[in-house]
Amino acid sequence: MKANDRVFVVDLSERAFLAEITEVLEDQVVLRFLSWQESETELPIRIAIASGLPKGDKLDFIVQKGTELGAVAFYPFKAERSVTKWEPKKTAKKIERLERIAKEAAEQSHRTHIPKIEFASDLGKLLTLMEAFDYVVCAYEESSRAGEKNVLATVFEEIPHGASLLVIFGPEGGLSETEVEQFGKKDVHFAGLGPRILRTETAPLYLLAAASYHFELADSFFNE
Amino acid sequence: MKANDRVFVVDLSERAFLAEITEVLEDQVVLRFLSWQESETELPIRIAIASGLPKGDKLDFIVQKGTELGAVAFYPFKAERSVTKWEPKKTAKKIERLERIAKEAAEQSHRTHIPKIEFASDLGKLLTLMEAFDYVVCAYEESSRAGEKNVLATVFEEIPHGASLLVIFGPEGGLSETEVEQFGKKDVHFAGLGPRILRTETAPLYLLAAASYHFELADSFFNE
Numbered sequence: 001m002k003a004n005d006r007v008f009v010v011d012l013s014e015r016a017f018l019a020e021i022t023e024v025l026e027d028q029v030v031l032r033f034l035s036w037q038e039s040e041t042e043l044p045i046r047i048a049i050a051s052g053l054p055k056g057d058k059l060d061f062i063v064q065k066g067t068e069l070g071a072v073a074f075y076p077f078k079a080e081r082s083v084t085k086w087e088p089k090k091t092a093k094k095i096e097r098l099e100r101i102a103k104e105a106a107e108q109s110h111r112t113h114i115p116k117i118e119f120a121s122d123l124g125k126l127l128t129l130m131e132a133f134d135y136v137v138c139a140y141e142e143s144s145r146a147g148e149k150n151v152l153a154t155v156f157e158e159i160p161h162g163a164s165l166l167v168i169f170g171p172e173g174g175l176s177e178t179e180v181e182q183f184g185k186k187d188v189h190f191a192g193l194g195p196r197i198l199r200t201e202t203a204p205l206y207l208l209a210a211a212s213y214h215f216e217l218a219d220s221f222f223n224e
Numbered sequence: 225m226k227a228n229d230r231v232f233v234v235d236l237s238e239r240a241f242l243a244e245i246t247e248v249l250e251d252q253v254v255l256r257f258l259s260w261q262e263s264e265t266e267l268p269i270r271i272a273i274a275s276g277l278p279k280g281d282k283l284d285f286i287v288q289k290g291t292e293l294g295a296v297a298f299y300p301f302k303a304e305r306s307v308t309k310w311e312p313k314k315t316a317k318k319i320e321r322l323e324r325i326a327k328e329a330a331e332q333s334h335r336t337h338i339p340k341i342e343f344a345s346d347l348g349k350l351l352t353l354m355e356a357f358d359y360v361v362c363a364y365e366e367s368s369r370a371g372e373k374n375v376l377a378t379v380f381e382e383i384p385h386g387a388s389l390l391v392i393f394g395p396e397g398g399l400s401e402t403e404v405e406q407f408g409k410k411d412v413h414f415a416g417l418g419p420r421i422l423r424t425e426t427a428p429l430y431l432l433a434a435a436s437y438h439f440e441l442a443d444s445f446f447n448e
Contacts, residue, residue, distance in 0.1 A: 111420065156442075196292060206429075206433040217417075218376075218380075
């Protein structure tokens with residue numbers, strides 16, 4: 001970039017503004033403030049995605065597309081049926097990689113918030129992370145199979161703007177009975193995501209798009 | 225597969241049933257009918273996706289994930305700002321490849337309908353294809369930028385079950401003025417897909433997930 005180019009800047013308090021480069025020096029760039037960016041690019045509710053460790057590079061995909069679609073955090077967790085393992089020695093590197101993907105996707109989407117990544121190495125850690133959220137939904141294939149189709153819209157209808165929601169997704173093999181039982185002991189809503197079977201990396205994108213549609217596009221229908 | 229394995233069969237009229245393999249012969253497999261599959265896995269409205277030819281393997285991605293999310297057809301079209309070109313000689317091969325991807329994704333999702341693929345080699349062909357649809361929506365970035373946020377939900381609210389909807393998406397560089405002008409002459413609804421900038425391959429997935437949420441999960445809220 002060079003003088004006269006325009007840049008989109010996000011400050012530490014997550015306020016965004018437009019600026020123009022006036023000078024590029026050896027170790028600094030001088031900007032001229034143009035205008036505050038008033039358009040709100042963050043979802044009205046804060047949604048975090050907990051994904052049972054999937055195979056291959058699916059987590060990269062979930063973090064990239066999930067960031068584009070507005071997630072505020074990603075918690076990969078070691079699910080009972082996860083085939084992929086994260087060796088403790090390599091965890092820091094893997095997290096760094098996902099952080100980089102989230103940062104780039106946030107910039108490309110002009111988000112003001114860069115999603116946080118945190119690894120839950122066992123079910124206990126995930127249960128502890130859950131405590132921080134106002135609402136928890138578990139996307140449950142068995143619910144979809146059983147034709148469940150009201151929970152998600154009912155929960156969305158109940159969540160006030162500004163509240164936080166954690167959504168849990170199983171790995172390819174689904175969640176185990178133990179996991180479902182443990183979530184059931186907490187105040188977790190088990191929700192189906194429609195009648196088609198979604199892959200483990202597609203389900204979080206469905207959830208985030210549905211939330212955007214509910215809170216950002218169809219809001220007036222729900223609040224009538 | 226072998227005797228006693230169970231298979232999911234879809235007949236030519238798109239009715240699905242469960243069967244058991246009783247015998248595997250040299251050139252045929254004998255099945256025993258078990259039960260009709262009553263769960264409906266097709267979206268209540270028929271959605272086709274028209275994508276301005278995107279770069280790289282993004283079309284593979286759109287077809288795979290779009291099939292999982294319920295699209296009934298894909299129309300790649302040569303948009304004015306498409307960087308990728310499809311040489312006439314190679315078009316048939318490219319279509320075959322996408323048909324294979326759609327078929328595999330439909331099987332994996334237990335869909336009863338395999339999406340159709342058709343290439344629109346110029347704007348005129350796309351305009352002709354449009355005629356066959358009850359509704360046409362154009363996902364328009366400028367609408368999103370301008371804060372438009374009611375069109376999609378209003379159109380969804382209006383579309384009756386069983387109707388067909390074509391949704392048009394631009395390539396990476398967006399739709400050209402000419403294209404937008406031509407669509408504007410037809411009865412096309414220009415809709416924003418929320419405040420975050422979505423990549424060209426993410427926007428169709430957003431649209432399909434929003435439609436599933438509207439018609440399959442939150443239906444009772446809209447019909448109150």
